[in-house]
Amino acid sequence: MTTVTSTDDEQRAFDALIDADARIEPRDGMPDDYRKTLIRQMSQHAHSEIIGMQPEGNWITRAPSLQRKAILMAKVQDEAGHGLYLYSATQTLGITRDEMTEQLIEGRAKYSSIFNYPTPTWADMGAIGWLVDGAAIVNQVPLCRCSYGPYARAMVRICKEESFHQRQGFEILLTLMQGTDAQKQMAQDAVDRWYWPSLMMFGPPDDESPNSARSMAWKIKRFSNDELRQRFVGMLVPQAEVLGVTLPDPNLRWNDDTQQYDMSPIDWDEFMAVLKGHGPMNAVRIQTRRDAHEGGAWVREAAAEYARKQQQKEQAA
Numbered sequence: 168m169t170t171v172t173s174t175d176d177e178q179r180a181f182d183a184l185i186d187a188d189a190r191i192e193p194r195d196g197m198p199d200d201y202r203k204t205l206i207r208q209m210s211q212h213a214h215s216e217i218i219g220m221q222p223e224g225n226w227i228t229r230a231p232s233l234q235r236k237a238i239l240m241a242k243v244q245d246e247a248g249h250g251l252y253l254y255s256a257t258q259t260l261g262i263t264r265d266e267m268t269e270q271l272i273e274g275r276a277k278y279s280s281i282f283n284y285p286t287p288t289w290a291d292m293g294a295i296g297w298l299v300d301g302a303a304i305v306n307q308v309p310l311c312r313c314s315y316g317p318y319a320r321a322m323v324r325i326c327k328e329e330s331f332h333q334r335q336g337f338e339i340l341l342t343l344m345q346g347t348d349a350q351k352q353m354a355q356d357a358v359d360r361w362y363w364p365s366l367m368m369f370g371p372p373d374d375e376s377p378n379s380a381r382s383m384a385w386k387i388k389r390f391s392n393d394e395l396r397q398r399f400v401g402m403l404v405p406q407a408e409v410l411g412v413t414l415p416d417p418n419l420r421w422n423d424d425t426q427q428y429d430m431s432p433i434d435w436d437e438f439m440a441v442l443k444g445h446g447p448m449n450a451v452r453i454q455t456r457r458d459a460h461e462g463g464a465w466v467r468e469a470a471a472e473y474a475r476k477q478q479q480k481e482q483a484a
């Protein structure tokens with residue numbers, strides 16, 4: 168008679184849950200690589216939400232009207248909320264919030280490269296909402312069905328808010344495109360600058376994405392990078408027509424034979440350079456985050472002191 172170790176039992180239970188398309192919960196046993204992959208992906212996602220507040224936060228004081236300012240503030244606050252859900256969900260895998268914060272402010276953690284580009288004009292708020300939040304939705308909707316329960320549930324709430332972000336961006340661009348020639352030019356210029364980086368958000372082409380197959384087998388990932396990129400472009404083309412903007416790719420056209428869009432090759436050298444920290448804004452983003460963390464030390468101390476006093480009171484009672 169063979170003895171089954173608890174690890175084998177755990178692996179079997181895990182495989183059965185994945186096969187049944189059920190959710191893995193924090194109490195369930197899971198392979199170490201699954202846990203590590205999720206910690207990496209989810210913490211990077213959380214960092215991206217938090218760092219992503221900066222390019223738009225840059226425009227809150229300069230929004231062109233009170234209404235625009237209120238909308239932009241709500242949007243940036245939503246991103247803070249997304250970061251918080253995701254940090255909490257990641258903590259269920261056995262990493263602390265402090266560890267994740269340290270990794271970020273010491274420059275050891277990755278976050279989405281898109282946030283290392285500057286936002287010189289108001290039209291960038293439109294282009295970010297339309298293209299960056301738009302790409303985020305296409306990436307994140309399938310994550311609502313991700314095999315890890317806390318991640319999947321966080322994504323359901325996040326995706327609802329991302330749709331609002333995408334529409335507010337579209338609406339900013341639409342308003343500019345109905346304005347003066349200078350405003351139209353500003354909108355087109357922002358689309359020209361954000362289009363390619365937003366396509367890069369889906370990650371490297373399928374044949375150069377070594378971890379994708381494993382994530383698909385674990386049902387963390389449901390569609391390949393190239394499939395999602397195609398879906399995104401398919402969404403943009405009719406919307407660009409409504410806006411009256413040109414997508415900056417002369418080779419972009421529907422191909423009836425392949426049933427997908429032909430497009431120019433993506434400049435992955437630029438992507439890799441930005442990823443390695445040579446983007447226009449990498450250093451500023453990390454420094455700003457570090458300053459905010461240090462500036463908030465007194466809040467954390469006060470909260471801890473309050474909790475200590477409450478506990479004392481409870482013990483005395």
Ligand SMILES: [Fe+2]
Pocket residue numbers: 216245246249325329
């Ligand atoms: Fe977000």
Ligand SMILES: [Fe+2]
Pocket residue numbers: 246300303328329332
């Ligand atoms: Fe967003």
